[in-house]
Amino acid sequence: MASNSFGKIFRITTFGESHGEALGVVIDGCPAGLELAAEDINSWLQLRKPHVSQYVSPRSEPDKAEILSGVFQGKTTGAPIAIMVENIDTDSSKYEPIKNILRPGHANFTYYEKYGVFDYRGGGRASARETLCRVAAGAVAMKILAKQQIKTAAFVKSIGSVVMAAPLPDIDLLRKLTYDSPVYCPNATTADLMIREIEKVKAAKDSIGGIVEFWAENLPAGLGDPIYSKLEANLASAMLSIPASRGFEIGAGFAAAAMTGKEHNDQFVKLNNKITTVSNNAGGVLGGISTGMPLVGRVAFKPTPSIMQPQKTVDINGDECELQLPAGSRHDLCVAIRAVPVVEAMCALVIADAILYNQAISS
Ligand SMILES: Cc1cc2nc3c(=O)[nH]c(=O)nc-3n(C[C@H](O)[C@H](O)[C@H](O)COP(=O)(O)O)c2cc1C
Numbered sequence: 001m002a003s004n005s006f007g008k009i010f011r012i013t014t015f016g017e018s019h020g021e022a023l024g025v026v027i028d029g030c031p032a033g034l035e036l037a038a039e040d041i042n043s044w045l046q047l048r049k050p051h052v053s054q055y056v057s058p059r060s061e062p063d064k065a066e067i068l069s070g071v072f073q074g075k076t077t078g079a080p081i082a083i084m085v086e087n088i089d090t091d092s093s094k095y096e097p098i099k100n101i102l103r104p105g106h107a108n109f110t111y112y113e114k115y116g117v118f119d120y121r122g123g124g125r126a127s128a129r130e131t132l133c134r135v136a137a138g139a140v141a142m143k144i145l146a147k148q149q150i151k152t153a154a155f156v157k158s159i160g161s162v163v164m165a166a167p168l169p170d171i172d173l174l175r176k177l178t179y180d181s182p183v184y185c186p187n188a189t190t191a192d193l194m195i196r197e198i199e200k201v202k203a204a205k206d207s208i209g210g211i212v213e214f215w216a217e218n219l220p221a222g223l224g225d226p227i228y229s230k231l232e233a234n235l236a237s238a239m240l241s242i243p244a245s246r247g248f249e250i251g252a253g254f255a256a257a258a259m260t261g262k263e264h265n266d267q268f269v270k271l272n273n274k275i276t277t278v279s280n281n282a283g284g285v286l287g288g289i290s291t292g293m294p295l296v297g298r299v300a301f302k303p304t305p306s307i308m309q310p311q312k313t314v315d316i317n318g319d320e321c322e323l324q325l326p327a328g329s330r331h332d333l334c335v336a337i338r339a340v341p342v343v344e345a346m347c348a349l350v351i352a353d354a355i356l357y358n359q360a361i362s363s
Pocket of ligand 1: 057105106107123126127128131242243244245302304305306330331332335338339342
């Protein structure tokens with residue numbers, strides 16, 4: 001497994017398994033002089049934590065980050081920053097009876113095929129618990145964005161057939177309302193409908209998919225590097241590396257395929273002595289380079305593979321069997337909800353890397 005790192009200059013490497021001793025991230029390439037405390041990271045980790053509401057996994061973890069290196073007297077030194085989070089609430093006993101069963105929608109079949117071994121305890125390395133490392137690194141990346149007044153947000157746009165209509169234009173309010181919502185949807189009316197949708201699938205012992213939208217504002221024009229490091233290509237790579245992600249789009253995205261050129265083209269205008277566009281179907285990127293308009297994209301998440309009803313499958317020897325998760329199994333009903341801070345963190349990581357990359361190639 002040789003692909004646990006992401007980013008060119010602001011480069012993260014994550015480690016750890018769901019039920020191992022700890023998980024963490026090493027950040028290489030972070031500039032010196034940024035104020036950084038464990039609390040900055042912990043406030044982000046709280047947003048991703050299981051148990052933030054009744055609609056997500058009831059695993060109860062304190063998720064407290066410890067900064068092991070790279071920070072001295074409250075400031076980054078330019079040395080690698082190592083962040084570690086201990087696993088506390090790891091009851092692996094429930095996984096013992098199903099350890100040889102191939103779980104539909106899970107990664108154990110492909111891990112067995114490729115590596116011949118699988119850490120079945122909570123999904124091991126394939127577990128979405130790894131995403132806490134991304135959120136911890138994202139909290140550090142946010143410091144680089146904040147220096148340039150760049151703001152980010154992400155929110156649940158849809159769950160099943162319930163779709164939020166026009167989003168709020170104010171990014172700060174959008175972000176606040178999102179993280180105040182039990183389903184991370186900033187529109188209270190839509191959130192109620194989403195909750196009903198989740199309760200329906202819960203009663204049916206099933207799960208459901210959803211879409212997370214992300215925004216970033218105040219980006220300068222010029223981030224992103226053609227040809228193979230186009231900003232949207234790096235974002236796509238970042239988002240599609242999140243477990244359970246199944247689709248990515250930027251701007252009008254797949255809807256662009258049903259539009260005419262006249263409808264889709266964003267007209268240029270000069271406003272307050274600055275060249276900008278009237279609309280933003282491009283989602284803030286042209287030719288792989290940021291336009292200065294808000295970066296807007298979406299990530300589709302599949303329904304949670306763990307469901308409480310029996311499923312037909314086979315074991316690692318190919319013998320037919322039935323998978324029934326034991327009562328009290330802990331999992332998310334809709335992974336899109338807890339994916340929100342992960343998407344926001346991945347967006348921050350890509351932007352921070354693009355900022356530092358521009359500085360590196362121009363120096
Ligand atoms: C934030 C988040 C939480 C998740 N929680 C669960 C969960 O509780 N149960 C589960 O079966 N899958 C969960 N997943 C999805 C699995 O980790 C993922 O589907 C699985 O590892 C297979 O990988 P793939 O879907 O990317 O192919 C979660 C994903 C994310 C992003």
